[in-house]
Amino acid sequence: MSEFDFSTTLGNAFFNTPIFTASGCASSGKELAQFFPLRDIGAVVTKSVMNKPRYGRPTPRMAETPSGMLNSIGLQGPGIEAFLANDIPWLVEQNSRIIISIAGETIEEYATLARKVRSVAGISAIEVNISCPNVENRGLVFACDPDASRRVIDGVRRTIGGELPIIAKLSPDVTNLPDIAKGVVESGADALALINTVLGMVINIETMRPHLGGNTGGLSGPAIRPVAVRAIYQVHAVMPEIPILGMGGVSSGRDALELIFAGASGVSVGTASFGNPHAAVDIQRELRDLLIAKGFPSLKSAVGYAHREADL
Amino acid sequence: MSEFDFSTTLGNAFFNTPIFTASGCASSGKELAQFFPLRDIGAVVTKSVMNKPRYGRPTPRMAETPSGMLNSIGLQGPGIEAFLANDIPWLVEQNSRIIISIAGETIEEYATLARKVRSVAGISAIEVNISCPNVENRGLVFACDPDASRRVIDGVRRTIGGELPIIAKLSPDVTNLPDIAKGVVESGADALALINTVLGMVINIETMRPHLGGNTGGLSGPAIRPVAVRAIYQVHAVMPEIPILGMGGVSSGRDALELIFAGASGVSVGTASFGNPHAAVDIQRELRDLLIAKGFPSLKSAVGYAHREADL
Amino acid sequence: MVKEVMSQINRSAAHIITTILANKRVGQYHQMVFGIGDLVKSCRPGNFVAINVGGDSSRMILRRAFAISRVSESASFGGTMELIVAPHGLGSKWLCSQIEGAEVDIVLPLGTAFGIPTSPVNALLVGGGYGSAPLFGLAEVLKARGCKVDMLLGASTSAKIYAPMEGKRSVNSLKIYTEDGTMGELGRVTEPIKVLIENKAIDVIYSCGPMGMLRAISELTTDTDVVHQCAVEEAMACGIGICMTCVLPVKGEDGQISMLRSCIDGPVMDGSQVQWHLVGQVPEVH
Amino acid sequence: MVKEVMSQINRSAAHIITTILANKRVGQYHQMVFGIGDLVKSCRPGNFVAINVGGDSSRMILRRAFAISRVSESASFGGTMELIVAPHGLGSKWLCSQIEGAEVDIVLPLGTAFGIPTSPVNALLVGGGYGSAPLFGLAEVLKARGCKVDMLLGASTSAKIYAPMEGKRSVNSLKIYTEDGTMGELGRVTEPIKVLIENKAIDVIYSCGPMGMLRAISELTTDTDVVHQCAVEEAMACGIGICMTCVLPVKGEDGQISMLRSCIDGPVMDGSQVQWHLVGQVPEVH
Numbered sequence A, B: 001m002s003e004f005d006f007s008t009t010l011g012n013a014f015f016n017t018p019i020f021t022a023s024g025c026a027s028s029g030k031e032l033a034q035f036f037p038l039r040d041i042g043a044v045v046t047k048s049v050m051n052k053p054r055y056g057r058p059t060p061r062m063a064e065t066p067s068g069m070l071n072s073i074g075l076q077g078p079g080i081e082a083f084l085a086n087d088i089p090w091l092v093e094q095n096s097r098i099i100i101s102i103a104g105e106t107i108e109e110y111a112t113l114a115r116k117v118r119s120v121a122g123i124s125a126i127e128v129n130i131s132c133p134n135v136e137n138r139g140l141v142f143a144c145d146p147d148a149s150r151r152v153i154d155g156v157r158r159t160i161g162g163e164l165p166i167i168a169k170l171s172p173d174v175t176n177l178p179d180i181a182k183g184v185v186e187s188g189a190d191a192l193a194l195i196n197t198v199l200g201m202v203i204n205i206e207t208m209r210p211h212l213g214g215n216t217g218g219l220s221g222p223a224i225r226p227v228a229v230r231a232i233y234q235v236h237a238v239m240p241e242i243p244i245l246g247m248g249g250v251s252s253g254r255d256a257l258e259l260i261f262a263g264a265s266g267v268s269v270g271t272a273s274f275g276n277p278h279a280a281v282d283i284q285r286e287l288r289d290l291l292i293a294k295g296f297p298s299l300k301s302a303v304g305y306a307h308r309e310a311d312l
Numbered sequence C, D: 001m002v003k004e005v006m007s008q009i010n011r012s013a014a015h016i017i018t019t020i021l022a023n024k025r026v027g028q029y030h031q032m033v034f035g036i037g038d039l040v041k042s043c044r045p046g047n048f049v050a051i052n053v054g055g056d057s058s059r060m061i062l063r064r065a066f067a068i069s070r071v072s073e074s075a076s077f078g079g080t081m082e083l084i085v086a087p088h089g090l091g092s093k094w095l096c097s098q099i100e101g102a103e104v105d106i107v108l109p110l111g112t113a114f115g116i117p118t119s120p121v122n123a124l125l126v127g128g129g130y131g132s133a134p135l136f137g138l139a140e141v142l143k144a145r146g147c148k149v150d151m152l153l154g155a156s157t158s159a160k161i162y163a164p165m166e167g168k169r170s171v172n173s174l175k176i177y178t179e180d181g182t183m184g185e186l187g188r189v190t191e192p193i194k195v196l197i198e199n200k201a202i203d204v205i206y207s208c209g210p211m212g213m214l215r216a217i218s219e220l221t222t223d224t225d226v227v228h229q230c231a232v233e234e235a236m237a238c239g240i241g242i243c244m245t246c247v248l249p250v251k252g253e254d255g256q257i258s259m260l261r262s263c264i265d266g267p268v269m270d271g272s273q274v275q276w277h278l279v280g281q282v283p284e285v286h
């Protein structure tokens, strides 16, 4: 079966294989490189970077929950300048495919970030994490506001021009996800990343207060996989031509396949890497074996397979 | 510690103890009565009943997921007339406290149900499950539409009059839960039930199609507990005077306490009863022991405790 | 009334911690024995049990259902119950991996039992795969009532035939069919049934196995005098009648189709009343 | 540069399946020995390991961190590693319940190690609870370098003191403090440290234990010449530097405070640089 085609595309970006890291779950890549060569997976999606350096949220920043975890990192990071100067050249040297994730507090900040990323060599795509509080609108998360979501993507699109594919990363914490998805696609997103974490909270029974320093946190891991599958399925149903980078609780090739059948063209592995540093390569191998065993000639032929007509 | 006060109230309804069954997870009560006397728990919340008999959704109706499950029962039931004739008298005979859950496809149907329930003797409250598709508005779920939610509760309130407390049961699948909650309270809800299941999906890797007969299903169980805690905390923060019947993934006294600290005045046990038929009584006993061990003089003094000022 | 029947059915259900007394591999199955004390008295052929799987930190929140293969009382162990478990997915594999002496949380006995005729009849017992498990216990009861008991067992391959030595003593005849011919005859159990019905050689069929097999037998018995009691197997979330996930379309005496819970109105059902063509669908509302 | 140091640190980290060679209760702890083969060569006192807990169907998705107590090589077992595990919550209790011969998935060795002086110094080793575990291995290394090694161990009660017989041979003195007086002196380990510092009896303190103890020692060494190397314990989701949950505010050479990851820039850190008063807060942005 050497002719099996495992490649995928997101917009005009081509990837040899479809398993990626998830933003914020691989830092800038170096740490995982202790465990496998980064070029073995589809791409490294870097931790969402903001314009200025950030301390992030106070600790505790995590709580384990049944089959999941909450995190409230608060986008700690070095800021875009230091990030582009220190982290990107190293990744490029590794021959890793790179997707840079950006995050902002204002529509302007996203555009500024896009301008700084635009001219960097060796980048395959830009992921726009819009699950951030909009300081100009009472801290309402961009991704929860159809209008703000569109304006962020619009600003990034204008700045970037036509070259670099834009992947808009959406939050599942909305009433009408297909609507938000349509909006950002109309504003120029080439692909969608689904899903970011689900808003959750844990109360510490000893202190009798919210456990996390930031009170609420993002729920990730296998617990949310059914939500991810549903989100991907819903969005693929209304826009089958828009590629989706799926994520949410994937920790085996079987899980990745579920997201692909639902409509994902690629799959990011997040929390699973915390429990297994080799998760991304393990999942990629298992997925390949499963697709071949089921007789698919290529990854692409399996994308959205669960939507086919009953009589096919 | 015989003076410990374990009682709670939802609107003007009084309950000796704060653990309830969750709607749809105890059928009409009889089946659980094989395992413990129903009067030992706070109340039985019956399966949401519609006006007419319903077959519900096709099988498969369930899928186990990591620390959770999906269900798509589709409100199978005998219809309100048969339900009131056959199931309620038996429950009344058991000396069980009863909360009747109703569900409709139109605003009119909810009002009709309320009218039929109004005059039934032995009912403590009515729970209005508004997580149903509104056939008059493209199948949009009532609970996801602030305006439709208000109108359902308004209709029920007008029909019921002032006697029976109305508990509005909300869906977490919305962008702004506190907003929906405020709306239904303004329309006459005395209490809120949080949360209904989270919309999810599982794809069967063998058939390569959605596993459930109904395609999507509701995610319940420990996996969603962090979402339930967050929802209860958020709503209690904006309306601390409105009692909340909390639910979502509670399977131990410790879990119930988490919801109570977040702001719940009572806790419904759903999926946990599937894994442990004694769950409701076990949880109730554990909760009581925990509250006493922590020195609370009453259940009520613990409600919303996680919201207190840091220096208290 | 269905409701009344139900409230009778699980009246002796208990929720207990049992100890594994034996765990032996038999072909592709595990023959597992549990100490259940006096509860043996309430267990009838056809009843099932619901088992907690995965231990304290399990991500599996639902019980797994297994048919009671047989119960017995011994001087050394008291009341014991045997299950035949196929290692299928995570839960059943966990159960199969438990060692002698391990404790397991079980709710039992659950569901309906096979109806036992009051006068001697010619009974045919048909089992598919591990579906044979409850049939040997049933055969003993039928023999004791003076019935003629013939048995047909089928599976895809020999390792999936469960037919214990001592079980064979309680039947008048035992014929085995495998789809790959690795044991007994090549073919399916349904083939000989047709002939037996035509020859009026049997009065009642008791069946347990895959839904496809049960459906095929029901079709063979349609418009005949042969009674067909089948033990169905639907995915169950609770096993005790509170979740409504395990329903099957069944026609009542009044001709009305209801979605009955296979955990409390089953697993043993009247095969002629199950609306096999509607399984996985919703009946039209008239 | 911090990044460069990091990429050195875990360069010998491996992800392996090990076998449990021994599991013995010692007071409130379990002393557990694992076969890790040649990896013993890469393990340094201060390093930790990250263990997968709960088995195949576990709802616990994150690894649990444990300090390496010591490693050794034996003819019969090859390289072995010892951990001292307190049964705390579900994960550590699961680990303690695993029997000899069971297989466990471990990533090791991780994080920074205690810095070893190049010339002989007077070293004080301070351990709280199971925090003493890595100190005995450290003592051996320091002794081999000609250092004078004194040890203070503290805990709330005697069952929480971990002080193995053979460990005592590698220290010049060992003093034990318990808060309830059930073993050694009544009181806390921090009390005698003040005197030792004032008497200029020690050059370096190595500490491992609860964060409160580490903070107290850091306060005692402030404005003294005593170096304080402490092994911190922050909740870790990944243990390998990819999640940013385990951060502590640490002042760099340039006076700037950074949120450093205690899994790769620690667990061993310079106590004088950790901004203890800012733990659980976020530094002001200037």
Ligand SMILES: Cc1cc2nc3c(=O)[nH]c(=O)nc-3n(C[C@H](O)[C@H](O)[C@H](O)COP(=O)(O)OP(=O)(O)OC[C@H]3O[C@@H](n4cnc5c(N)ncnc54)[C@H](O)[C@@H]3O)c2cc1C
Pocket: B064, C048, C062, C063, C064, C065, C066, C067, C068, C083, C084, C085, C086, C087, C088, C089, C090, C091, C092, C093, C130, C133, C232, C233, C234, C235, C236, C267
């Ligand atoms: C009344 C009844 C009697 C049964 N008797 C036996 C028996 O005697 N021996 C035996 O080996 N098996 C029996 N089964 C099937 C057994 O319950 C399943 O093999 C088992 O639940 C699979 O669980 P798992 O975790 O290994 O598999 P998974 O596939 O991981 O299970 C996932 C979910 O699907 C459900 N499920 C999967 N397969 C089945 C199935 N075939 N039937 C019902 N639910 C399923 C599980 O309960 C679980 O909720 C019986 C089932 C029923 C309903």
Ligand SMILES: Cc1cc2nc3c(=O)[nH]c(=O)nc-3n(C[C@H](O)[C@H](O)[C@H](O)COP(=O)(O)OP(=O)(O)OC[C@H]3O[C@@H](n4cnc5c(N)ncnc54)[C@H](O)[C@@H]3O)c2cc1C
Pocket: A064, D048, D062, D063, D064, D065, D066, D067, D068, D083, D084, D085, D086, D087, D088, D089, D090, D091, D092, D093, D130, D133, D232, D233, D234, D235, D236, D267
């Ligand atoms: C670098 C390091 C070294 C350690 N060395 C040892 C040792 O040698 N011996 C020992 O017994 N314990 C040690 N611990 C603590 C040990 O990791 C915790 O006791 C364990 O993680 C608790 O897991 P649990 O499932 O039993 O408890 P739970 O409370 O159920 O765990 C829930 C979550 O909180 C985290 N958590 C809980 N307590 C701690 C804690 N004290 N520190 C960090 N995370 C925690 C868990 O990792 C898990 O993610 C060390 C911790 C760290 C970070």
Ligand SMILES: Cc1cc2nc3c(=O)[nH]c(=O)nc-3n(C[C@H](O)[C@H](O)[C@H](O)COP(=O)(O)O)c2cc1C
Pocket: A022, A023, A024, A025, A047, A048, A071, A073, A075, A101, A129, A169, A195, A196, A197, A218, A219, A220, A221, A222, A224, A247, A248, A249, A250, A268, A269, A270, A271, A272, D243, D244
């Ligand atoms: C610790 C942690 C940090 C994360 N940081 C980011 C981030 O910086 N930007 C982002 O877009 N998503 C972030 N995410 C979300 C993940 O990229 C991913 O969407 C989510 O965790 C679901 O996937 P998973 O279940 O595989 O982890 C983070 C998740 C975790 C657990």
Ligand SMILES: Cc1cc2nc3c(=O)[nH]c(=O)nc-3n(C[C@H](O)[C@H](O)[C@H](O)COP(=O)(O)O)c2cc1C
Pocket: B022, B023, B024, B025, B047, B048, B071, B073, B075, B101, B129, B169, B195, B196, B197, B218, B219, B220, B221, B222, B224, B247, B248, B249, B250, B268, B269, B270, B271, B272, C243, C244
């Ligand atoms: C099988 C099943 C059926 C349910 N049916 C109903 C219902 O009829 N009406 C309703 O309001 N909620 C229904 N629910 C939702 C529960 O009442 C509860 O809100 C939800 O399951 C979360 O609680 P849990 O995690 O404890 O189950 C159902 C849940 C399950 C699992």
Ligand code: FES
Pocket: C235, C236, C237, C238, C239, C240, C241, C242, C243, C244, C245, C246, C247, C261, C262, C263, C264
């Ligand atoms: S399995 Fe729950 S009703 Fe039958």
Ligand code: FES
Pocket: D235, D236, D237, D238, D239, D240, D241, D242, D243, D244, D245, D246, D247, D261, D262, D263, D264
């Ligand atoms: S534990 Fe993940 S970065 Fe330290």
